[in-house]
Amino acid sequence: xxxxxxxxxxxxxxxxxxxxxxxxxxxxxxxxxxxxxxxxxxxxxxxxxxxxxxxxxxxxxxxxxxxxxxxxxxxxxxxxxxxxxxxxxxxxxxxxxxxxxxxxxxxxxxxxxxxxxxxxxxxxxxxxxxxxxxxxxxxxxxxxxxxxxxxxxxxxxxxxxxxxxxxxxxxxxxxxxxxxxxxxxxxxxxxxxxxxxxxxxxxxxxxxxxxxxxxxxxxxxxxxxxxxxxxxxxxxxxxxxxxxxxxxxxxxxxxxxxxxxxxxxxxxxxxxxxxxxxxxxxxxxxxxxxx
Numbered sequence: 074x075x076x077x078x079x080x081x082x083x084x085x086x087x088x089x090x091x092x093x094x095x096x097x098x099x100x101x102x103x104x105x106x107x108x109x110x111x112x113x114x115x116x117x118x119x120x121x122x123x124x125x126x127x128x129x130x131x132x133x134x135x136x137x138x139x140x141x142x143x144x145x146x147x148x149x150x151x152x153x154x155x156x157x158x159x160x161x162x163x164x165x166x167x168x169x170x171x172x173x174x175x176x177x178x179x180x181x182x183x184x185x186x187x188x189x190x191x192x193x194x195x196x197x198x199x200x201x202x203x204x205x206x207x208x209x210x211x212x213x214x215x216x217x218x219x220x221x222x223x224x225x226x227x228x229x230x231x232x233x234x235x236x237x238x239x240x241x242x243x244x245x246x247x248x249x250x251x252x253x254x255x256x257x258x259x260x261x262x263x264x265x266x267x268x269x270x271x272x273x274x275x276x277x278x279x280x281x282x283x284x285x286x287x288x289x290x291x292x293x294x295x296x297x298x299x300x301x302x303x304x305x306x307x308x309x310x311x312x313x314x315x316x317x318x319x320x321x322x323x324x325x326x327x328x329x330x331x332x333x334x335x336x337x338x339x340x341x342x343x344x345x346x347x348x349x350x351x352x353x354x355x356x357x358x359x360x361x362x363x364x
Contacts, residue, residue, distance in 0.1 A: 106284035110274035128338040144348040145304040152237035176229040240303035253277040259310035
């Protein structure tokens with residue numbers, strides 16, 4: 074298991090891009106990205122990065138992302154290690170993974186015990202199946218039957234399993250990143266004037282999310298980032314969606330009641346990414362399982 078993360082310390086890591094690494098990062102999973110049909114805005118990206126750094130500073134951290142990158146690396150190591158077990162994935166593994174996924178902790182805790190056998194088969198199929206990534210996700214979500222809320226939660230669970238098992242090869246395709254059914258998600262927040270748009274030309278496939286992610290890789294390269302790009306994108310996307318959710322819900326008092334984000338501007342973000350802890354902002358990925 075990865076080491077326990079200590080409290081944030083003064084780390085001055087830089088992400089300046091090396092000349093030899095000037096090319097955009099490529100997917101290693103064989104996933105063919107769909108061309109981007111919308112115009113993402115680099116100024117908005119810069120604002121989200123600035124907002125993320127300001128939130129880190131306000132919360133008492135240092136002005137960089139390394140502590141959060143390390144937490145996501147730790148989560149990746151746990152997911153990759155478990156999913157590498159393939160047919161030997163067991164109930165303990167299921168509960169460990171579930172403890173690191175926000176939608177599972179909120180909505181699926183009792184289900185892990187009630188439908189453990191079916192969920193285990195579904196998890197094994199996510200890694201062992203020769204179906205496309207989209208078909209695997211639909212099959213996993215289909216374990217919910219006609220229960221739409223459960224289906225959405227299972228989709229997010231499967232999306233995190235695929236992404237954090239192989240963050241370089243598979244983008245994070247959770248519904249908070251992009252949901253075609255509601256045309257909402259983090260990606261929308263990087264389109265200028267998005268509040269006036271009734272339709273947004275982003276597809277409902279993992280390849281569409283990958284096409285968008287490659288745009289962010291290129292844009293982040295211009296900002297001086299060259300390392301850990303999958304995790305930097307995760308952080309920027311979650312910051313954008315956190316801003317959207319807070320703006321939408323602040324007047325209704327939902328953020329404080331549902332997410333407890335009043336005092337810590339980063340709390341909603343780290344909960345969404347599953348790297349939060351009951352005491353302190355970040356946790357080691359091995360800290361929590363669901364029982």
